[in-house]
Amino acid sequence: MTVARFWREIPQRYNMVGTKCETCGRVFFPPRSVCPHCRRNGKIVEYKCSGKGKVLTFSILNSASEQYAEMKPYVLAIVELEEGSRVTTQVICEPDEVFIGMPVKSVFRVLDREGSDGIIHYGTKFVPDVV
Amino acid sequence: MVGIITYGAYIPRYRIKIEEIARVWGANAAEITGGLGVIEKAVPDYDENTATFAVEATRSALARRSVDPTEIKAVYVGSESHPYAVKPTAVTVGEAIGATPVMTAADYEFACKAGTAGIQTAMGLVSSGMMKYAVAIGADTAQGAPGDALEYTAAAGGAAYVIGNDDPIAVINHTCSFTSDTPDFWRREGEDYPRHGGRFSGDPGYFKHVTGAAKMMLADMGTKPSDYDYAVFHQPNATFPQKGAAMLGFTPEQIKTGLIVPRLGNTYSGAVPLGLAAILDAAKPGDRIFVTSYGSGAGSDAFDITVTDAILNKIDRSKGPSVESTLAKAKYLDYAVYARHKGKIKV
Ligand SMILES: [Zn+2]
Numbered sequence: 001m002t003v004a005r006f007w008r009e010i011p012q013r014y015n016m017v018g019t020k021c022e023t024c025g026r027v028f029f030p031p032r033s034v035c036p037h038c039r040r041n042g043k044i045v046e047y048k049c050s051g052k053g054k055v056l057t058f059s060i061l062n063s064a065s066e067q068y069a070e071m072k073p074y075v076l077a078i079v080e081l082e083e084g085s086r087v088t089t090q091v092i093c094e095p096d097e098v099f100i101g102m103p104v105k106s107v108f109r110v111l112d113r114e115g116s117d118g119i120i121h122y123g124t125k126f127v128p129d130v131v
Numbered sequence: 132m133v134g135i136i137t138y139g140a141y142i143p144r145y146r147i148k149i150e151e152i153a154r155v156w157g158a159n160a161a162e163i164t165g166g167l168g169v170i171e172k173a174v175p176d177y178d179e180n181t182a183t184f185a186v187e188a189t190r191s192a193l194a195r196r197s198v199d200p201t202e203i204k205a206v207y208v209g210s211e212s213h214p215y216a217v218k219p220t221a222v223t224v225g226e227a228i229g230a231t232p233v234m235t236a237a238d239y240e241f242a243c244k245a246g247t248a249g250i251q252t253a254m255g256l257v258s259s260g261m262m263k264y265a266v267a268i269g270a271d272t273a274q275g276a277p278g279d280a281l282e283y284t285a286a287a288g289g290a291a292y293v294i295g296n297d298d299p300i301a302v303i304n305h306t307c308s309f310t311s312d313t314p315d316f317w318r319r320e321g322e323d324y325p326r327h328g329g330r331f332s333g334d335p336g337y338f339k340h341v342t343g344a345a346k347m348m349l350a351d352m353g354t355k356p357s358d359y360d361y362a363v364f365h366q367p368n369a370t371f372p373q374k375g376a377a378m379l380g381f382t383p384e385q386i387k388t389g390l391i392v393p394r395l396g397n398t399y400s401g402a403v404p405l406g407l408a409a410i411l412d413a414a415k416p417g418d419r420i421f422v423t424s425y426g427s428g429a430g431s432d433a434f435d436i437t438v439t440d441a442i443l444n445k446i447d448r449s450k451g452p453s454v455e456s457t458l459a460k461a462k463y464l465d466y467a468v469y470a471r472h473k474g475k476i477k478v
Pocket of ligand 1: 021022023026036038039042043
């Protein structure tokens with residue numbers, strides 16, 4: 001990823017800032033600039049997601065690219081946000097802890113590091129939302 | 132009155148037992164655990180660092196009390212493990228809490244007292260009327276070379292304080308500092324691990340500065356140790372703060388709540404901020420808290436704090452994890468996995 005692209009995406013990566021169509025109420029994360037439902041009648045505004053959601057489905061990754069090798073095995077999941085959008089994300093928990101429907105919440109983590117002298121990319125991952 | 136508007140703590144979920152580290156190095160575990168008074172220490176996950184601790188601790192503070200982030204006009208992060216040598220941690224925090232762009236920010240370094248130095252800066256900015264809120268954070272992923280004495284205690288975590296004048300949950304009555312050029316602990320640019328003056332680090336370092344600042348505070352305020360409900364001192368291990376407290380006349384009962392190092396390890400810049408957070412988790416209106424940090428090199432910052440009614444009706448402490456609840460949720464690692472977590476084995 002280029003430094004410029006990462007920088008542009010900071011609001012969505014750090015703070016889950018997506019968009020909302022005020023016409024139909026749909027929330028888009030990652031953000032969309034056009035509502036696919038309302039099209040020209042849609043009114044798109046910025047919208048910050050709550051970071052709460054649940055695991056829709058998941059897989060346990062036992063092999064990973066060099067960058068993520070130290071983390072394996074890890075849980076990669078599709079999380080449905082309470083606003084309705086779906087995101088593919090790492091869920092930080094033991095592989096035997098995760099289940100379909102598990103409530104999760106967002107946390108701030110390092111997504112990757114460009115070697116030892118490049119940019120550190122921060123962003124959002126998810127953890128079990130337990131009291 | 133200037134004080135703490137809200138606060139938040141972050142401790143990673145992984146721990147390693149000190150006896151496991153001792154086992155690997157063929158050291159006497161009972162002797163080390165007994166000498167340091169530390170049983171286990173917190174270890175960061177692969178994708179955690181000082182910046183992620185700082186963000187999580189600050190978000191926890193803001194979850195406990197509704198503070199308009201655009202009213203936060205300064206963010207200071209004190210640490211000796213900033214992820215970049217050049218590029219501030221504080222801007223990442225400012226962005227992640229929605230305080231940017233109309234704010235000032237800087238990273239602080241003063242060994243283990245950079246977090247309390249940030250609190251003092253925030254107090255000045257708020258008291259002078261320059262801004263409504265300022266955030267001060269102390270956080271570290273402490274480094275100790277494999278096999279070095281520091282490795283038994285070097286831990287990870289941090290805490291964040293929103294400082295302001297507006298209905299604080301705890302008024303900071305006074306702060307004062309005691310500072311000198313003392314080479315008890317250092318790390319040169321480009322080196323991975325710090326070095327220390329061994330036994331030298333106790334007397335002319337920790338004890339001289341901690342008691343220097345603490346006695347100054349008692350004299351300035353005209354108070355005696357028994358006037359305080361709680362006291363927290365920098366805790367590189369459990370023996371230094373216990374000995375320092377006894378030298379000053381504080382009782383084991385007064386320091387118990389804030390003495391979290393036995394189950395946490397030394398979180399360096401995070402140590403006193405986290406100890407104070409553990410006290411605020413338990414405190415009632417009217418409680419008076421005595422705080423003294425220590426940073427090698429060397430200096431101590433002391434604070435005299437009184438908890439207000441606002442701790443009951445202006446914040447919801449349950450909206451952020453307490454220090455105790457986080458310490459209780461430990462996942463234990465063996466040394467091999469721990470070494471990978473800390474990046475000690477470079478593949
Ligand atoms: Zn629409």
